[in-house]
Structure formats: structure tokens, C-alpha cells
Amino acid sequence: MLLKIAFRNILRNGRRSLMTLLAIAVGGVSIVLFGEFVGFVRASLETNAVQNVGHLTIYRTGFFDYGAGNPAAFGIPDYGRVMKLVADDPAIAPALRVITPTVSLTGIVGNFEIDTSKTFLGTGYVPADRETMRRWDEHGVSSRRLLEDSGLRADDESRGVVGVGLARVLGLCGPLHILDCPARPDLSAAVASNAGAAPDVPIDADWAAPPASGAPRLDLLAATVSGAPNVMSFNVTRAEPQGARELDENFVVMNFTLAQKLLYGRGEPRATGLVLQLHRTEDVPRVRARLASLFADHHLDLEVRDFAEREPFYKQAVGMFGAIFLFISLIMGVIVLFTVVNTMGTSVVERTSEIGTARAMGLRRGGVRRMFVGEGAILGALGATVGVAIGQLVAVAFNRTGSTWTPPSAAAPVPLEVLTSHVGGLLAGIWLALVITATVAAVVPANRAARLNVVDALRHV
Amino acid sequence: MTPNQEGPVVSFDGVGKIYDDDGLRVTALRDVTLNIPRRRFAMIVGPSGSGKTTLLNLVGCIDTPTSGRLRVCGEDVGAMSDRELTDFRSKNIAFVFQNFNLLPVLTAYENVEYPLLLLGAAASERRQRTMQMLEAVGLADKRGHRPNQLSGGQKQRVAIARALVKGPAVVLADEPTANLDSHTGAEIIALMRQVQEQHDASFVFSTHDPQLMSHADDTFVIRDGALADRRVKEAE
Secondary structure, rough: HHHHHHHHHHOOOOOHHHHHHHHHHHHHHHHHHHHHHHHHHHHHHHHHHHHHHEEEEEEEOOOHHHHHHOOOHHOEEHHHHHHHHHHHHOOOOOHHEEEEEEEEEEEEEOOOOOOOOEEEEEEOOOHHHHHHHOOOOOOOOOOOOOOOOOEEOOOOEEEEEEEEHHHHOOOOOOOOOOOOOOOOOOHHHHHOOOOOOOOOOOOOOOHHOOOOOOOOEEEEEEEEOOOOOOEEEOOOEEEOOOOOOHHOOOOOEEEHHHHHHHHOOOOOOOOOEEEEEEOHHHHHHHHHHHHHHHHHHHHOOOEEEEHHHHHHHHHHHHHHHHHHHHHHHHHOOOOOOOOHHHHHHHHHHHOOHHHHHHHHHHOOOHHHHHHHHHHHHHHHHHHHHHHHHHHHHHHHHHOOOEEOOOOOOOOOOEEEOOOOOHHHHHHHHHHHHHHHHHHHHHHHHHHHHHHHOHHHHOOOO | OOOOOOOEEEEEEEEEEEEEEEEEEEEEEEEEEEEEEEOOEEEEEEOOOOOHHHHHHHHOOOOOOOOOEEEEOOOEEOOOHHHHHHHHHHHHHHOOOOOOOOOOOOOOHHHHOOOHHOOOOOOHHHHHHEEEEEEEEOOOOOOOOOOEEHHHHHHHHHHHHHHHHOOOOOOEOOOOOOOOOOOHOOOOOOOHHHHHHHHHOOOEEEEHHHHHHOOOOEEEEEEOOEEEEEEEEEOO
């Protein structure tokens, strides 16, 4: 009966209840849309990170913190055995999508045709594994994106990809058809004055020859494990924009075997990292723990890092969007709170005489409190249901508009969507939060109603 | 708590009531001593501001005395906590208000059923007693009507049914005919007398209505917060 009374009282002042319900619903729509947008951003960033660096990377202990100074020294010896150990582990195998060796290195990349060189940060990938990794899309956020090939070729280890910035610096705008490239200043006089300087690296006929593929050619110089310089030819398949300028002007992706040759020369070829891509991100903690125990059992001097550690921007961006979501949710929550407090407070004043009557008939203070809190909860439930439903409908409709945006760290526009699948938890959370907020908001007026003096309440006109 | 079934239904023993409104002390009742017998039509009469409503509020256990001893159904209600008083009211006391005070969101049937819900009566018992009372006041066919769909007389009939449905020891009626025309008022008085006799209930009225006063078994005249006169009709 209390529920019936509560429900009928909500319908009794239809316009006021409707406005309250709309306030809750609008709050719900806003939180749903922004929550699903944040979900999309998070899923996109995660997808980007996992496509590029996998979920987990196995390093020789110390590489992650100190390896950049001498990556060759931190190579994983007999890495094939480690890969087999991991891939064959029954606790890891079902979750594992790809395990692939990589080589990270730094060096100098030069285009000697125009006497230009630049430091680079390079990574060597197995082409087929790189292709597979780039197709990972657990959250379905890449479905609308045109996936370009990795630029690596299994049958041609010399081919690879550079950042657009690096291509510009090395004068490859024309050959690579890069748009919006500013005209290169003529520095021939300055170059000529230095022409007498002999190259530090002997140039042999093989790597100095023009590329057979027709792709623009660069030369990569890196220090081997023994500290000796090593030079390899590198044919640029295409340039790929990177979000940060520093990375864009240093970015090189090459074939794994080319990177191995560059870093280890004629020595034992090693990998500086073993990248694991899993089917599902939620398996990361479990697999990571299993890897740690596996390495401890086999006395392997290896450590594991996840994609969030490798790509700090992911963590920062997700944290920032999460904070904005929390802030917006709090604002909406406060609006809902005050709207419900106001509505219920007015209702208490209007129904003072009824409260007195019910109390005189034997309704306890707790019963009065429950009645008003129940009304707040019903208002919250109705508003939250409407808000969440409309929010989800708007989100689905928005995804069909085909909007694009350029997210932070990205260099080119990507589809702008909100996450509408696998958001049951988010929607349930928002619904529950709105209902709880409305219910809590009703507690203050409910307490006021419960504390009313019966005689005074009956006298109220 | 088992109310005493013998002796007066209400017993005032030197009861006083002083309201303290921000330091302003107002004496509403002073040293009132009276007994209201059971199963009677008792009238509290007196001029406006004499303390009739205060006295009725004390009998109804919605207010407590500041001095003296008040017993309702043999229970010392002055010593009860708010919760005990609420439960006591729920079981023993019913009200018929001048403005009817029906809950506007409930139908006539639900209004009558409401006190039984507060008592935790079973659904079948609620149904049976509610319909019985609606039939007793002649409103069984209006059971689905909301208060705003009923006339003043019909509303007061529903209020009477609501008051009696739980079989209270005492029914308090504050000016129950004040908002009714004389013809409807007479009908309501007759109805109350009829149900009082049928249900063996004790009615305590606060009234100015001579028509109602003419039906009194016992009359208590209150003046300036004190009992000024008492007229008791001998029990038949």
C-alpha cells in the first residue's frame, strides 16, 4: 500500500513529477553519452596500444629501464626456446593470440642523396605477426577504419615504414606523396662547404646501389653489441603519421631480421622483446602472473611489462577522461539531488495534513519516512530508465552519422563513435547511481515529514 | 499492551497542558479531572479557545499532558514513548475529522482499508471488514471512487467507516458536522449513533453543533482550560 500511495502521489502532481523525471532523465542521457564516449576513447586507445605493442612484452630484466642506452646488450638469448615455453604453457596457450619477437634499437637514418641524416627509434617486427596484431579488435572499434598494410614484407626484409615527420626531414615528401609538406630550403651551398669531410662509414657498392623496388631508399646506421657501427639499406614503403612530433620525426618500423642484422651484425641474433597479444585484455593480469611464475621456475632472467606501462599516454588519457567523466557525473548527480530534494520538499509541505492524518491513524515515523523515500526511489527509477534508454538510442543514432575527430596523440581524423556494445555494466551502473541519488535526495524531506508534530500537521491548511 | 476493558475509557486526573512557544507559555488545560464512560456518546463543548481541541488531542494520544495523569483504555498514555503512542493509536483510537481528511490518492475502499493495513491485518480479513463497513455506511457502490468524486456527506461516511473498521475502543470526532449542511449532518449523526451501538464503540466529540449536542449521553463543558460543567445521562 505504501508503494501504491507513493506511486499515486507521483502521478498526483503530474507536471512537477514530469519535470523532476526529465531532470533525472537528462542527467542520465548526458552521463550515458559521455560514459559511452569515454568508453570508446578508452577502447580505441587500448586497441591502438595492443595493435602496436601487444598486451605484454617480455624483456631481459633491466631492459625496460636501461635498455635504451644499449639495447643489444639486453637481448634475450635463445629467445625461440622462451617463445616455445610460453606458447606451450597450458595456462597461457588458450589466451594467447600472437607471440612474436621484436628488436628495439636506436641509430641514425640518412638520405645521402640529399646529405641529410637523423637519429631514429626503430622497432623490428615479424611481418606476418605484425599484420595479425594489427587486426586485433576485441572492442569492435576498428571496424570502420580502413586498415592499411603494415608496410613490411616477408619476402623483402629491406622494406619498412617511417614517420611522416622523419620522411619530411629526410626529403621523402615527393617520393612518398606526402601532402602539406613545406618546400625544402636549398642548402646546397652549405652542404658543398662540408663536402670534403670523409664519411665515417665505409660505403660498399651493395648498400649504395639504388633500390630495385623503386621505393625511396634510406640508410640505417646502428651500433652493434660490440659497439661497432653497422649500416643497412632500408626501402621506405610508406610514411605513417604519429601523434607526437618527436616520435613522428624518429619513427622507423622495419623487418625483424633487418633489425637483428643491424643490431647484432654477424653475432648471435637475439630479440630485445617478446610481444604477447592475447585474445582478451581481461586476461592480462592472469597471464602476467603466470609468466612471472614460469620464469621463476625456469630461472630465466626476464621481466614482463604490459601495454599501459609501455604506452604511458594510454594511462594518462584514460585517467584524464575518467576524471572528466567523474566530474560531469558529479555535476549531474548534484543537479538530480537538488531537483529531487526540491520536489519532495514541496510535496511534504503540500501533504502535511495527510501526514498528520496517517500518523494519527497509527502510521509510525518510519512509515512516513519509507513513503517519501519510496517516492524518491520511484522517481529515480523512472527517470533513470527513461534517461538510460534515450541515451542508448541517441548513442546508436549518433554512431550512424559517420562523424570523425582527431583524438589526442593521433595525427589523422578517425571515426568518432560512442561505445554501444558491451556497455551493460556502464548502463546498469548509471541507472543504479541515479536511483541511489534520487533515493538519498528524498531522505532529507522524508525525515522532515517523519518528524512533523501530529497536532501541528493536522492543523496545517 | 492489553487495554483495560472495564472502567472509564478515558480518565483525566488533574491533567494540565501548557504550550511553550519560544518562551511564551500558554496554559491550554488546567487541572482537568474527568472520566468518560465506555460505549457512550460523549461531547466536549465550550467556546472557541476554551481547550476542547487540546483535550480531544490528549484523548487521541496525538499530544501528551504536561502535568497530571491521563489514562486511555486503562493505559497511562503520558508515560508512553512516541512509538508506543503511535502503536496504541493504531489499535485503540480512531478519528473523524471536520475536514474528513481522507487520503486523496486512495479510493473509498482503500481509505477504509488503510487502518487495517497499519495493523497488519491479513488480506482476506481486510477485504471482509472493509466491505462490511462500506456497506454499513451505505457506500459499497462507491468503493472505487476517490474522495474528490464524493460529496461532503459521502466523504464523512467513508471517514466514519475508516474510523470504525478496526474496532477501536474510542472514536474521536472533532466537529464532524461542521462542514455539512444540516440535513446531511443529521444523517451523519444518525449513522454515527447507529454504528456506535452496533460496534459498541465509545465516541468523544468536540462540537458546537446543537443538533449533535442533543444526542449526547455525557457532556463536558470546558471553559478557559478547565472543566466548568458535566452533564451525565444515566446509563440505560
